[in-house]
Amino acid sequence: MHEDANFAVEMINITKRFPGVTANDKINFQLKKGEIHALLGENGAGKSTLMKCLYGLYQHDEGQIFINGKKVEISSPNIAIKYGIGMVHQHFMLVPPFTVAENIVLGSEPTKNFMIDRKKTVEEVNSLSKQYGLNVDSQSAVQDISVGMQQRVEILKALYRGANILILDEPTAVLTPQEVDELIDIMKSLTDEGKSIIFITHKLKEVKAIADRVTVIRNGKLIDTVYTKDTTTNELAKMMVGREVILEVDKDKAEPGEVILEAADLYAKNNRGLTALNGCSFNVHKGEILGIAGVEGNGQSELTEVLTGLRKLEKGAVKLKGKNISSFSTRDIIENGVGHIPEDRQKRGLVLEFTIFENLILGNHYKFPYAKNGKMNYNKIKASARKLIKDFDIRTPSENVMAKSLSGGNQQKVILAREFARDPDLLLAAQPTRGVDVGAIEFIHSKLIEQRDAGKAVLLISLELDEILSLCDRIAVIYEGEIVDILEQEEATEEKLGLMMAGAENDKAKGDDTDGR
Amino acid sequence: MLINNIISLLNTSLRMAAPLILAALGGVFSERSGVINIALEGIMLISAFMAMVGSYLTGNPWIGVLAAVFFGGLVAAVHAFVSIHLKANQVVSGTAINIFAAGVTSFMLRVMFESAGQSPSVTKVKDWTLPIINDIPILGDILGKHTPFVYISLILVVFSYWLLFKTPFGLRVRSVGEHPAAADSVGINVYKIRYIAVIMSGLFAGLAGASLSIGLLDLFVENMTSGRGFIALAAMIFGKWTPQGALLAALLFGFADALQMLAQTMGLSFIPRQFLLMAPYILTILALAGVIGSANPPAADGESYEKE
Ligand SMILES: Nc1ncnc2c1ncn2[C@@H]1O[C@H](COP(=O)(O)OP(=O)(O)O)[C@@H](O)[C@H]1O
Ligand SMILES: [Mg+2]
Numbered sequence: 001m002h003e004d005a006n007f008a009v010e011m012i013n014i015t016k017r018f019p020g021v022t023a024n025d026k027i028n029f030q031l032k033k034g035e036i037h038a039l040l041g042e043n044g045a046g047k048s049t050l051m052k053c054l055y056g057l058y059q060h061d062e063g064q065i066f067i068n069g070k071k072v073e074i075s076s077p078n079i080a081i082k083y084g085i086g087m088v089h090q091h092f093m094l095v096p097p098f099t100v101a102e103n104i105v106l107g108s109e110p111t112k113n114f115m116i117d118r119k120k121t122v123e124e125v126n127s128l129s130k131q132y133g134l135n136v137d138s139q140s141a142v143q144d145i146s147v148g149m150q151q152r153v154e155i156l157k158a159l160y161r162g163a164n165i166l167i168l169d170e171p172t173a174v175l176t177p178q179e180v181d182e183l184i185d186i187m188k189s190l191t192d193e194g195k196s197i198i199f200i201t202h203k204l205k206e207v208k209a210i211a212d213r214v215t216v217i218r219n220g221k222l223i224d225t226v227y228t229k230d231t232t233t234n235e236l237a238k239m240m241v242g243r244e245v246i247l248e249v250d251k252d253k254a255e256p257g258e259v260i261l262e263a264a265d266l267y268a269k270n271n272r273g274l275t276a277l278n279g280c281s282f283n284v285h286k287g288e289i290l291g292i293a294g295v296e297g298n299g300q301s302e303l304t305e306v307l308t309g310l311r312k313l314e315k316g317a318v319k320l321k322g323k324n325i326s327s328f329s330t331r332d333i334i335e336n337g338v339g340h341i342p343e344d345r346q347k348r349g350l351v352l353e354f355t356i357f358e359n360l361i362l363g364n365h366y367k368f369p370y371a372k373n374g375k376m377n378y379n380k381i382k383a384s385a386r387k388l389i390k391d392f393d394i395r396t397p398s399e400n401v402m403a404k405s406l407s408g409g410n411q412q413k414v415i416l417a418r419e420f421a422r423d424p425d426l427l428l429a430a431q432p433t434r435g436v437d438v439g440a441i442e443f444i445h446s447k448l449i450e451q452r453d454a455g456k457a458v459l460l461i462s463l464e465l466d467e468i469l470s471l472c473d474r475i476a477v478i479y480e481g482e483i484v485d486i487l488e489q490e491e492a493t494e495e496k497l498g499l500m501m502a503g504a505e506n507d508k509a510k511g512d513d514t515d516g517r
Numbered sequence: 518m519l520i521n522n523i524i525s526l527l528n529t530s531l532r533m534a535a536p537l538i539l540a541a542l543g544g545v546f547s548e549r550s551g552v553i554n555i556a557l558e559g560i561m562l563i564s565a566f567m568a569m570v571g572s573y574l575t576g577n578p579w580i581g582v583l584a585a586v587f588f589g590g591l592v593a594a595v596h597a598f599v600s601i602h603l604k605a606n607q608v609v610s611g612t613a614i615n616i617f618a619a620g621v622t623s624f625m626l627r628v629m630f631e632s633a634g635q636s637p638s639v640t641k642v643k644d645w646t647l648p649i650i651n652d653i654p655i656l657g658d659i660l661g662k663h664t665p666f667v668y669i670s671l672i673l674v675v676f677s678y679w680l681l682f683k684t685p686f687g688l689r690v691r692s693v694g695e696h697p698a699a700a701d702s703v704g705i706n707v708y709k710i711r712y713i714a715v716i717m718s719g720l721f722a723g724l725a726g727a728s729l730s731i732g733l734l735d736l737f738v739e740n741m742t743s744g745r746g747f748i749a750l751a752a753m754i755f756g757k758w759t760p761q762g763a764l765l766a767a768l769l770f771g772f773a774d775a776l777q778m779l780a781q782t783m784g785l786s787f788i789p790r791q792f793l794l795m796a797p798y799i800l801t802i803l804a805l806a807g808v809i810g811s812a813n814p815p816a817a818d819g820e821s822y823e824k825e
Contacts (some may be wrong), residue, residue, distance in 0.1 A: 059700070081704055107689070116685055272662075
């Protein structure tokens, strides 16, 4: 009954369990030939898991898969590739020191006399790239090309292996708005060539712009599959989250005061010893949120680390409330009134093997009343933890559970609670909503605005343009370690920012207009 | 006089470099696939012993070479199993093999020959003489006549370079050492490639071991590797994980060794020999510290791979 050859893919009653979670619970999914089908759901909904089952990276516990009407068992990516399935992963699967061509042919290299046939490799890559309009530089090392090009390499990799069914896992997360437009064109031309595409996302706008149909999943369960043209973003949001969501952030006009943070001409190197910050300058005022927008890898991580004393400043000065803190240790910087929400909450934000109350006290652990004469006072610590858990709505059975057992959103709330409790003058939030659910995003946003209204200076570093546009009073664009320009919220549009993020700068006021007002 | 000294210096350098080249090539294969192999030292020692035993029992040193290579591969397979399959710490596994090797060879020496310290003399592999080249003055004196291990090591450098950088197998070995998940996602069997690479490193180290007991000498001496496995690792690092780099580094270290020997025979003491013996390690630390270019290991070197 399911043998309908109009479907490129049919997944029936797929269930996949991990220890403690059912990531996919009896999900049905059908991909028509030649369509672009969006798979929509919040972070952690189970989208990637479903597709990894299709690509043979995971084995589903229950259910059946049909490809072109034929029942199949996909026990490894090799078999998926044989059935014409290609997957572009959320985190690219490319070998950085290899050339583009080497990455594309890896695993199915053309040979001549036992050797890789370099000439043929490059020819095949170039002709594929021409056929689908996927412009790549086949002889460059992958580590030297842009993220957008890396993505095209991933798509070519799948096409080279003869993929007719393409799975793109959150392909737009790393792209500028202009690159997203390019990707949409690429996807359209691929379907014109007869390919079928599954496009995973948690962004509603993209679904409307790209997809023919959309399947929504929530908490591992199928909600519905609908035609995009028959629905609205609000309806989709409701299906995705399970309740009405307010997509707009509600805030009053900022009332900025004096300068709290002054970053003057910062230079720093990255882990590979290359220049990461290249004369970066800006100010953050009391009572405002300054956003740093940019494509990943343009110095954002290094900037956060320099400001918090975790990375060496090569040149320039960081001033906090007029005091030069460039050479301060991290502890001194914190004690001078800086709160830090790090970009990688599992690596820098929390000790995952510690309990929540231990995590909540980190950084204050040596202070009275939590410690006295070198001895911890756990009654005080736990009492304070219980209060923070309540104030910040951290969903946990108690303060005694391990941080690692919390969901991403609740882990982030633990960090927020700890940093806000210190009552800092400057709050440095790096990607505060990365990988958390909509409920937590709303909460974190409202808390950041609350801080601003309480007269704090907030520096928000984010890769999500929507977040930057809705929260920030002023927006600085970082490109190759430099602030290209700083815009007022009113003058900033997605398009303007996108162009600046891609380095197409408008030459206006570079460096000398750090204040933008 | 001077020219003779220089010739003998270069000749000795090559002879001393051969075991280092062979073991370093082994290191290159293992680490390029993402498995740290500090067991090279122990594998060499066991192989040196087995080479002697093979030659002793059959009177044919080439049987000794085969035995050395076989046992080299076998011990490496144990390291591969522990590191790849059981996902144990690779340095700990290697160290355990090194300690085991020192113990088992001393023990077997006693059991088989009832002697401590060294084995009786056995037939060693006969030197090869290169036609034509041997007749060229100077060059012939340096290169013309050597134990076969010298020539084998040079040929294997070329072969290894070809295998690693020209063939699909080499590309896959390198991909597995840099980004195993990426290799996995295009259907490359990460475990299989790593097994092959680590066992290959054992074959190379086996040859290196044989070159000590039935190439340089004609008997097994307790602990006769005396750190050469580690110097070979140093050569691999100094040579930036490439066969050609490892060759140059091994030649340099062989030269330091030859210089030290020459100074000793001539009774020269302007540089204490200990300093020359230290040279490989100092150069390696400098290389690691980034003084002489940067030395970046394969990105996934030492990490066991967990399939999703
Ligand atoms: N390898 C794994 N082991 C255990 N749990 C996993 C694994 N992969 C995903 N999960 C869990 O399954 C759920 C769905 O994850 P995922 O499919 O990655 O979500 P999405 O792609 O929609 O953001 C999450 O709760 C996640 O923690
Ligand atoms: Mg995902």
